[in-house]
Amino acid sequence: MLAASVIAHRGASAVAPENTLPALAAAADAGARWVEIDAQVVADGTAVVFHDERLERCSNGRGQLITAEWPALRHLDAGSWFAPAFARTPIPRLEDALDLCRERDLGLNLELKVSPGAQLDRLAEGTLAAVSRRPLAPGQLLLSSFEPQLLARCRQAKPALPRGLICRRVPQELATLAARLELSTLHPDHRRLTARAIAAAEAVGLELYAWTVNDATRARRWLQAGVAGVITDQPAALIAAGLER
Ligand code: G3P
Numbered sequence: 001m002l003a004a005s006v007i008a009h010r011g012a013s014a015v016a017p018e019n020t021l022p023a024l025a026a027a028a029d030a031g032a033r034w035v036e037i038d039a040q041v042v043a044d045g046t047a048v049v050f051h052d053e054r055l056e057r058c059s060n061g062r063g064q065l066i067t068a069e070w071p072a073l074r075h076l077d078a079g080s081w082f083a084p085a086f087a088r089t090p091i092p093r094l095e096d097a098l099d100l101c102r103e104r105d106l107g108l109n110l111e112l113k114v115s116p117g118a119q120l121d122r123l124a125e126g127t128l129a130a131v132s133r134r135p136l137a138p139g140q141l142l143l144s145s146f147e148p149q150l151l152a153r154c155r156q157a158k159p160a161l162p163r164g165l166i167c168r169r170v171p172q173e174l175a176t177l178a179a180r181l182e183l184s185t186l187h188p189d190h191r192r193l194t195a196r197a198i199a200a201a202e203a204v205g206l207e208l209y210a211w212t213v214n215d216a217t218r219a220r221r222w223l224q225a226g227v228a229g230v231i232t233d234q235p236a237a238l239i240a241a242g243l244e245r
C-alpha cells in the first residue's frame, strides 16, 4: 500500500523538532519516502501539525492547543525546545506540510489526532478541507487515526482516500472494523505486537505499519515477520541498515 517500509515518525524527529517543516525536510534528506505527522484543528478552523494537547512541551506557548487561534499560534517558537539551532521554527499549518510533501515527493501518513475536548466533525472537516486545498497525488496520502468514528467520517466525506487504524493492541473485532471502515492498513504499537496479531491482520487483508521502532535490529525482525513497514524517529539509521524496500 505505502511505497515505503520506513516511515519517519513526526518527521525525522530524532534530529529535528517533531512535526515541523525542518523535521519533514530532514526525513526527505535522509532518503525517507514517507513521513507521519499529527494534525489537529484549532479554534478558528485552521488545521495545524502538532502532537500534544497542550503547547508547553513543543513550543514556547502555554495552554491548550485547540482552543487557541491560528493568528496567535503562528508566532510561536516550536524549535528552541529541541535545540537552539531550530529557534523560531514555527508550528506548521497542515497546508504548509502538504506543500512540502508535494515539493519533496514524500508520501504522507496523516494522523488525525483527537485531543480531549476535540469535536470529531470539526477535526475531520478542517483536516479534509486542507487536503482538498493542497491535494497530493493518488497514492501519496494515507489518513490514520486511533478513533474509528473519525475514520468513519473520513470514509463518508472522502471515500477514495485510504485509511489506517492506529491501535495499541490489535482489536478483537478487527474483521468487523476493517470491513465497516474499509481500512487499508493497521498501525499497532510494536511493543504489544505478536505473531498471532500479524496473522489476524493478514487474514483480513490489512498491511501492518508498526510504531515506534527506532532500533534497526528490531525493525528488521518485524519486517521479516510480515510487517509491511515501521514508523520510526530514526529514518536515517534504518535506511542505512538497508531496511527501505
Ligand atoms: O502513527 C502512529 C503514532 O504516531 C501514534 O502515536 O502518539 O506518536 O501519535 P503518536
Ligand code: MG
Pocket (backbone or CB within 6 Å): 036, 037, 038, 111
Ligand atoms: Mg502520530
